Amino acid sequence: MPIIAKNAGKKRELAPQGNHVAICYKMIELGTITDTFQGEDVTRHRVLLYWELSNELKDFDGSGKESPISVSKEFTLSMNEKSTLRKMLESWRGKAFTKDEANAFDITKLMGIPCMVNVIHVTSGTGNQYENVSSITPLPKGMEKPTAVNKTVEFSIDGFDQALFDSFPDFIKDKINSSAEMQNKPQAVPVEVEEEEELPF
Numbered sequence: 237m238p239i240i241a242k243n244a245g246k247k248r249e250l251a252p253q254g255n256h257v258a259i260c261y262k263m264i265e266l267g268t269i270t271d272t273f274q275g276e277d278v279t280r281h282r283v284l285l286y287w288e289l290s291n292e293l294k295d296f297d298g299s300g301k302e303s304p305i306s307v308s309k310e311f312t313l314s315m316n317e318k319s320t321l322r323k324m325l326e327s328w329r330g331k332a333f334t335k336d337e338a339n340a341f342d343i344t345k346l347m348g349i350p351c352m353v354n355v356i357h358v359t360s361g362t363g364n365q366y367e368n369v370s371s372i373t374p375l376p377k378g379m380e381k382p383t384a385v386n387k388t389v390e391f392s393i394d395g396f397d398q399a400l401f402d403s404f405p406d407f408i409k410d411k412i413n414s415s416a417e418m419q420n421k422p423q424a425v426p427v428e429v430e431e432e433e434e435l436p437f
Contacts, residue, residue, distance in 0.1 A: 249294075250357055250365060250366070250367050251289060251292060251305045251306075251307050251355050251367050252292060252355070253355055253356055253357055254354070254355060255352050255353070255354050256289040256290070256291065256292060256352065256353050256354075256355060257289070257290045257291055257350065257352060257375070257379075257382050258287040258288060258289050258290060258307075258350065258351055258352065258353040258382075259287060259288050259290060259348060259349070259350050259351075259382055259384045260285060260286070260287050260346045260347055260348065260349055260351070261286060261287065261288050261306075261347065261348070261384055261386045261387070261388050261389065262284075262285070262286035262306075262308075262386070262388070262389040262390075263283065263284070263285055263286070263343065263344060263346070263347060263389070263390050263391070264283065264284040264286075264389075264391045264404070264408060264412075265282075265283050265313070265391060265392045265393050265412075266282040266283060266284055266310070266408070266411045266412055266415060267281065267282065267393050267411075267412055267414075267415025267416065267417040267418060268280070268281045268282075268415050268416040268417060269281075269282050269411060269414060269415050269416075270416075279416075280312040280313075280314075281312065281313040281314070282310055282311070282312060282313065282411075282415075283310070283311050283312075283313045283321075283343065284308055284309075284310050284311075284408070285308060285309055285310075285311065285346070286306050286307070286308045286389075287306060287307055287308070287351070287353050287369070288304035288305070288306045288384065288385060288386050289304050289305050289306065289307065289353070289355075290304055290350075290382035290383075290385075291382075292304060292305040293305070303385055303386070304385050304386065306386070307353065307355055307367050307369055308369075309368070309369040311324070313343070315333070315338040315339070315341055317338075321343075322338065324371070324372050325341075325343075325346075325372075327371060327372055327373055328346075328349075328351050328372040328373065328374065329374065330373070330374045344390055347388050347390065348384060348388060350375050350381050350382055351372050351373065351374060351375065352372070352373045352374070352375060352376070353369055353371075353372055354369070354370045354371040354372075354373075355367050355368070355369060355370070356368050356370045391404075393412070393415065393417045393418065
């Protein structure tokens with residue numbers, strides 16, 4: 237008799253489409269990852285940014301306490317003139333980068349910065365719907381700045397934090413572990429310890 241394994245996972249509720257007041261609160265360096273794009277291998281240094289949507293609240297654990305829904309977007313960590321990250325950041329701050337600014341921009345400066353995030357729903361080739369952050373703009377003049385609810389989170393591979401890494405979902409951990417930086421990371425050599433005689437107390 238066949239034993240059928242079914243996907244009983246709960247379908248994730250997407251954030252509503254439209255323009256939202258938001259705050260950047262999480263930044264995860266994924267590392268240098270090779271993906272296949274249109275039949276060719278493409279290697280890019282990737283980073284994942286998260287925003288909490290200040291006015292979109294949900295009781296996630298049934299406790300009666302509501303927290304902001306969050307959205308994320310993965311970028312190539314590049315400030316090239318044609319890069320998506322640079323275009324998004326210039327739209328966010330409302331002005332273009334100078335050459336000197338673009339040459340050494342610390343993206344951790346984005347943490348805690350409010351903005352307007354436009355969310356759209358996109359259907360993948362497999363028929364699944366997901367959220368896409370299509371644009372980021374400054375808060376309109378005169379609008380009150382929102383207060384962040386989520387704790388800010390910064391993860392970098394150079395300053396590897398094992399406890400923080402362990403808190404990530406498996407798909408993010410798998411991406412980080414597949415990066416060139418993690419593949420080339422020196423492995424700790426186990427130290428052999430002589431067994432001691434077991435005592436009765």
